[in-house]
Amino acid sequence: MELNNNTRLLILQRILFEETDENNELSIAELSRKLRKYFNVEKEFDARTLKNDMNVLEDLGYEIMKNRGKFGKVYYSFQDRLFETYQLRLLNDAILSARFINEEEKKSLIKKLGKMTSVHIARTLPDPLIFSQMTANDYDQIKINIDHVHRAISDERVIYFKYGKYNMDKTFEYHRNGDEYEVEPYALIWQNDFYYLIGWFKKTKEMRHYRLDRIRDIRISEQTFEKGDFNVQEYVNQSFHMFSGENIRVEIEFHQSLLNVVLDRFGLEASVKKIDDEHFLLSTEGKMSTGLVTWVLQWGHKARVVSPRALKQEVEEEIIRMKSLYEELENRS
Template sequence: MERIDNKDRLLMLRDIFEAETDEENELSIDDIIEKFKAIYGSEIKLNKNSLKDDIDHLIENNFDVTINQVKEGLPKYYSHQYRLFELYELRMLIDAVVSARFITKEETKQLIRKIKKLTSKPQAKMLQNEILIDSSVKSESHLVRVAINDLHHAIAERRIVTFQYGRYDLDKEFVLSHGGDDYRVKPLALTWTNDFYYLIAYFFKAEEIRHYRIDRLRNVQLTEETFPYDPFDVTKYVQSTFHMFAGSEEWIKVKFQNHLINVMIDKFGKDVSIQKVDNDHFVLTTKARLSSGLVSWLLNWGGQAEVLSPASLVDTIKEEIKRMQEIYKI
């Protein structure tokens, strides 16, 4: 009969515990022997005492093995219950991957398979994702993962980056902006906002901070040129933008109906300036980037929001409302 090398047997025993057992799935020594035979063939020779010694060795080396015995004389059952991730955490990871538009459909499937390997096979079956992978809203660019990796390196090493940037036209063809000219930037941070990854960077030509959808980058190149460290508050920048539209930053005041208080706290955080006006309204004061994204966001609330300042933003809102009235013949 064929025997297994002691080291191979120990490693395989650990693999069996990780793949086949959890809080609800235990194995007896006889069950473990059957698992070995399913892998190595029915002619394999295993000694129960050797397997028990292996289990003790795993425990002594801080590998979690839970031993369950109902009463003396009855068989013992063994399981590996400790996992780096709880089941609900793995569900959240899978849902995030499925929902992320910048990840292609094939990459989504690959990542889900890998995440499922972080738990036992029985629990992995419970991780069937209920969110449909909609290929119509998934990125078609397989360059995203490469760009993300390169840009992380560029930020860590403070290296200037060049790339081309583009958008889809009415024929759904991807067209490079500015005739395909390179953008030369100082990369500051990567952020995942509104289902997409963005590069926040200082654009040398315009002498200002801008952000770029990573799935729209092409030919990303790390140069040998470096730049000095400069602190940058990513959270503050993202909070001041609306739908990731760039613009000049100014203080704004907006009067909202009281029932929108939680929406504003979700957007700006609990530290945002809120002042009660009357029993029905409050005024929010914050810094924001004046842009078409901000205008669209404000108009989204209709009569539930009134811009108080700055005057330029009030005028822009009025002009947009007039354009809408003309379109709908009001």
């Protein structure tokens, strides 16, 4: 790059952005040395010129911090970041924990995140290699689906796609004999390590959700729709483990040791009532589903359904089936 007033200002801004932060500052002499190295010139940069350049940057809204060190020496740094360090860490960890993102893409995304801060802070972000990786074979398909669903939601357009799952032979099988699903897309959410499309399934006239990695041949139609009154958060809260079913009022008695588990799941606004020193009662809205039954059973003897009777009966019958299964295995041996 040719050295002139414009390029000098540009590279000075880049040096301040990439190499300084609240814990790393540079003096005029150090800034001059880095500029000389970048432009491969021997001549020192005039201190007054560099100070004037920084004044120009500040006039343009680029806030530069000045800190007086030992013997009155002044150090400069740029600290007005788009993301705080903790926010970068949140984004970094979210990327690393996403099972559907393959290792190569994780490295690429984290590298880009690092460019949003100084090189010093970027080096403190975790390396993808220290996390257990799960390569998604259908990742390319997921990227396409995310793009299409996002645009369809934004433009309020009906989408068509095929849907299915893998069988025992690890072959993908389509539902509904491969017929297309016609859906009005309402939301795209990330739940339980997977992306889900929430939308109005026009055939059955009900709100449903679909795992994005199981969607194939998606296309956006020219047909538009108007979103009805729908609370996405309420839907997610009621859809235990993303299973659908009839809305019901649920009361479950828990051992007090599971209080924080319940609050983590339902939030501090959850309706919990102390029964005695060892138990409390949860009252909430849920969906009558195998997902809810499985969720209750995972807590063993520390959770007991109080109502509705239909759910209580489902749990009891599942316990009997589990008991019979183990008795059958025991009789074989």
